[in-house]
Amino acid sequence: MIPRRALATLHRLAKGFPVLALTGPRQAGKTTLARLAFPAKNYVSLENPDERAFAGEDPRRFLQRFPDGAILDEVQRCPALLSWLQGMVDGRRRMGDFVLTGSQQFELISGMTQSLAGRVGRVELLALSAAELELAGRLPDTLEGCLWRGGYPALYDRELAPGDWFANYVATYVERDVRQLIAVRDLVQFQRFVKMCAARSGQLLNLTSLGADCGVSAVTAREWLSVLEASYLVMRMPPYHRNFGKRLVRTPKLYFLDVGLMAWLLGIRNADEIETHAVRGALFESWVVSELAKERLNAGEPLDLYFWRDHIGHEVDVVFETPAGLQAVEIKSGATFASDWPGPIRKWQALAGDATPLPWIVFGGEGDYERQGCRVLGWRDLVQQTAAPSNE
Numbered sequence: 001m002i003p004r005r006a007l008a009t010l011h012r013l014a015k016g017f018p019v020l021a022l023t024g025p026r027q028a029g030k031t032t033l034a035r036l037a038f039p040a041k042n043y044v045s046l047e048n049p050d051e052r053a054f055a056g057e058d059p060r061r062f063l064q065r066f067p068d069g070a071i072l073d074e075v076q077r078c079p080a081l082l083s084w085l086q087g088m089v090d091g092r093r094r095m096g097d098f099v100l101t102g103s104q105q106f107e108l109i110s111g112m113t114q115s116l117a118g119r120v121g122r123v124e125l126l127a128l129s130a131a132e133l134e135l136a137g138r139l140p141d142t143l144e145g146c147l148w149r150g151g152y153p154a155l156y157d158r159e160l161a162p163g164d165w166f167a168n169y170v171a172t173y174v175e176r177d178v179r180q181l182i183a184v185r186d187l188v189q190f191q192r193f194v195k196m197c198a199a200r201s202g203q204l205l206n207l208t209s210l211g212a213d214c215g216v217s218a219v220t221a222r223e224w225l226s227v228l229e230a231s232y233l234v235m236r237m238p239p240y241h242r243n244f245g246k247r248l249v250r251t252p253k254l255y256f257l258d259v260g261l262m263a264w265l266l267g268i269r270n271a272d273e274i275e276t277h278a279v280r281g282a283l284f285e286s287w288v289v290s291e292l293a294k295e296r297l298n299a300g301e302p303l304d305l306y307f308w309r310d311h312i313g314h315e316v317d318v319v320f321e322t323p324a325g326l327q328a329v330e331i332k333s334g335a336t337f338a339s340d341w342p343g344p345i346r347k348w349q350a351l352a353g354d355a356t357p358l359p360w361i362v363f364g365g366e367g368d369y370e371r372q373g374c375r376v377l378g379w380r381d382l383v384q385q386t387a388a389p390s391n392e
Contacts, residue, residue: 001032002136006123009300010037013121014096018089020280021112022100022101024125025232025257026173029153030101033125034071038099041067052077059063059084061330069097071382076102082115103177103231121300126232127151127258129294130287131387140271143364143379147283148271150260151290164285166264170194180308182223184245189215193224197234198265202282202289204249204309205236225254232257232351235293240319240326274301284333286364288382292329295386314347316359326352328359330374335365342372 006022010033015022022030035043042065046052055062055078063084075081087099100112100120112120128151133139138156140146149155149162152169174194175187184190193214200210211221228234236252256262266279273278289305296303308328309315320330330349332341345359359374368381377385 001029001036001155002128002132002138004029004033004125005129005132005298006125006300008297009123010034013123013300014038016095017121018097018121018147019085019112020096020099020123021115021120022099022125023232024103024123025127025150026103026177027169028125028127028232029156030103031071031073031126032153034073034101038069038071041068042070043073043100045179046072046077047074054188055081065297066098069094069099069344071099071101073101074103075100081112082112086115086119089116099171103173111370120272123300124232124297125289126294126297128153128156129292129298130383131295134383134387135182136344139383142271143284144271144274146379147259147274147280148263148268150258150263151294152258152260155260158327162260163264163269166261169261170265172231174231178227181227181230184224190224192229192293193221194233195265197225197228198256198262199256199279201234201262201283203254204251205253205254233261233340235303236316237289237305237307240308252305255289257287257290257293259283259290262286262330281333284364284379285331288319288329288331289380291386296320308348312343316344316348319348322357325356327357328352330361331363332361333364335363337361337363337365337371339372339375342374345374375384 207218207221211218241248317331366378
């Protein structure tokens with residue numbers, strides 16, 4: 001198993017919360033991580049029909065089987081358990097008692113908010129980060145290899161071609177989750193919707209346009225997009241507009257959280273295609289955003305990633321708050337620095353003021369240096385920075 005950086009976060013939260021919730025997309029490694037972190041605990045999967053029936057029919061007796069706590073996998077399959085779990089952990093007052101995993105975040109979070117408020121330490125585990133792969137010596141040698149393969153553990157633990165795995169992943173997990181969450185009459189139409197979302201990764205989200213391209217209403221597009229978010233396949237990045245006086249865009253941007261899956265949905269079948277493909281820039285931007293997201297989530301921090309864009313079209317790809325001020329990140333897939341790259345950052349700095357950290361330009365080449373008042377980071381240098389030891 002490739003070591004996961006969220007392991008330290010789980011152990012830290014287990015000291016202060018009676019219940020831990022480990023959520024994330026299917027096949028991201030949640031079960032493996034939970035069992036590694038808490039090897040002495042009993043493990044029960046609620047995907048098992050017998051266990052699910054027992055938990056639903058007699059939740060009290062189901063939980064009484066675990067005097068030393070347990071790992072309850074895919075607990076969103078039996079939400080009634082959460083209310084009974086509240087009484088048990090309140091009575092036992094033991095930290096790190098139960099570990100819950102789930103791959104449909106909205107159902108699980110809704111249940112936890114109602115029944116386990118204040119009792120849950122939550123970790124969101126996405127697919128493997130490039131930093132985790134780098135530390136394990138498994139990072140692909142080229143940027144195109146990173147973008148094509150993505151980060152799902154199965155593609156690094158087994159002899160599997162990405163095309164073979166992603167085809168089965170979409171059929172087995174995505175479509176099953178769709179059927180559990182909403183009634184889709186035309187699965188082919190939904191598949192087209194998923195592909196159209198992949199084609200829009202890194203763009204402002206326009207639900208009316210997205211729905212029209214797929215032959216559905218904006219209301220249906222919103223519902224279907226919520227399914228992809230609930231399954232941790234996509235995220236919406238909100239615009240940052242605090243403390244700025246100019247008119248700014250209020251529409252979020254859409255991002256796929258695994259670029260390997262995104263590339264497969266877009267019909268890319270080998271890494272070499274990416275070098276000259278029209279979506280190379282969108283793939284690279286999505287990859288950088290997902291790496292920044294993984295770094296924060298693995299540490300147990302709120303996602304809190306934003307972008308800045310004014311009504312004229314000036315844009316900074318990512319903005320996030322740090323103790324030193326707002327960190328700006330511009331993303332360029334080109335392999336050679338271009339003199340016009342810092343332009344959008346200068347527009348942003350005119351509004352943000354000078355009391356901000358050195359802006360970053362993350363690009364598709366190599367190197368780590370300063371140019372025109374920016375720190376220029378190659379893709380591999382970004383990986384090495386995020387792979388640096390944490391303070392945990």
